Amino acid sequence: VKDPKFPAGLMDVISIPETGEDYRIIPVYRKGLDLVEIPKEEAGYKLCRIVRKMHVSGGHLQITLHDGRNIRFKELTDEVLSYKTKDTLKISIPSQMILEHLKLQENMYGLLIKGPKQGLHGKIVELKTDVVYPAKPLVKLSTDKGDVTSLLDYLMVVGSDKPLVRLP
CATH class of the missing domain: 2.40.50.740 (Ribosomal protein S4, central domain)
Incomplete structure (x- = not known):
């Protein structure tokens, strides 16, 4: 983001040229969206x-x-x-x-970007996409806080074996 008045959102990179620091906006568990410092090569x-x-x-x-x-x-x-x-x-x-x-599939690394468990991340253990109305598609993640089940709409794939971006 080069314009200081431009709005920034999820996964946006903010660079401060004067100090040489780069940050990415990432959801943090129980905090909401937060700035996480990233290395220079990840800012691209x-x-x-x-x-x-x-x-x-x-x-x-x-x-x-x-x-x-x-x-x-x-x-x-x-x-x-x-x-x-x-x-x-x-x-x-x-x-x-x-x-x-x-691709969204099992054994990929996922990050919950919405909902009450926003910010938790881990391996996708199970996807339940073939559900009948009124049930919603669900995803099960294996995180460091244990297995977490959430709505599929709240998930973003961030890597295959490990995340491609630095996570808190």
């Missing part, structure tokens, strides 16, 4: 959750990310078609190139 990318995927005019595919970005794909490759909602993309900043695609 951010993780974004896919919230919507749709076809737009011209036969293009467009995905919307949690921070309001829209990415339009003119060519529908197999990789682009494999992007699903609730997956996570690792995006370089400021060039906004897609570096990595993290």
Whole structure:
């Protein structure tokens, strides 16, 4: 973020050039969103959750990310078609190139970004997506505070074996 009056949100990187410090906005358990100091090499990318995927005019595919970005794909490759909602993309900043695609599946590393357990993180143990209304899809995480069950909408994938970003 270069403009001091620009709003910042989840997973945004804030750099202070005078001191050479970089921070990322991350949810912390029982605190809410907080600044976590990160190394210089981690300041060059951010993780974004896919919230919507749709076809737009011209036969293009467009995905919307949690921070309001829209990415339009003119060519529908197999990789682009494999992007699903609730997956996570690792995006370089400021060039906004897609570096990595993290699928929502078991044995990935997840972070709860909403709800009463916001800020807890760990391995995804179980996904319950095939539920019948009025039940909601659930996820079970193995955290350092024990196994935690939460709504699937509250989860963001942040890595495969270990998180790609520094977590508190």
